Amino acid sequence: VSGQHGYWASLRIEPDLIFWIKEAQKEDSEIWTIVENLNKQVEFHLDEDNVLWKGTRLVVPNDATLREALLTEAHSSPFSVHPGLPQTQRRHDAIWVVVDRLTKSAHFLPIRKDYSVSRLAEIFQQEIVRLHGTPSAIVSDRDPRFASRFWERFTESLGNQA
Structure with missing residues (x-):
């Protein structure tokens, strides 16, 4: 991340906040200890x-006013600012939550954000259908086009035509 704009998780930070962070870092003794070492x-x-920076995360100085400004910016954004999960040894970086609405049970499946719809359909068959059988309906909180493509790939993986 460089230039006049930066990214903090999924939130775009305005240039004046980046400048404020940069200036506040210069005055923070803990940060100078890190920089010197x-x-x-x-x-x-x-x-x-x-x-x-610590890895891909911007180091925010211990400045209450600055932190409040960042939190205000983050909470006024329609986007999440959570940086996500740390990557596992198998490069999983997300968790797919599959809920059975009848029994209120949930399955938490480690996945990667870049998995295709076909790969998700395979995982669904391996992990959910294996335990509970073929569902009669799928409800998704994602785009309806995703649910449609998923259902199509899922039925193909079962050997049926969508």
Whole structure:
């Protein structure tokens, strides 16, 4: 992330907030301790604008006013600012929650965000159909086109025509 705009999770940070963070980092003694020991720190790095990052996350100084401004910006956004799950050894970076509305039971399936609809249909068959049989309906909180494509791929994986 570089240039005049940055990204904090899924939230676009305005240039004035980036500038504010950069200036506040210069005045934070804890951050200077980290910067002075960068050669010993693997997870921290400075970008080309001398802004401190921990991996892909921006280090926010201990400045109550700045933190409040960031939280206000985050909560006024229609997007989630949660950075997501850490990647597993198998590169899973998301959890697919499948709920049986009748029994109120839930299955939590590790997946990757880049899985195709076909791959999700395979996982559904392996993990859900194996235990509960073929569902008569699927309700999705995603785009209706996703549910339609998923149902089509799922029935294909069963050997039926959609």
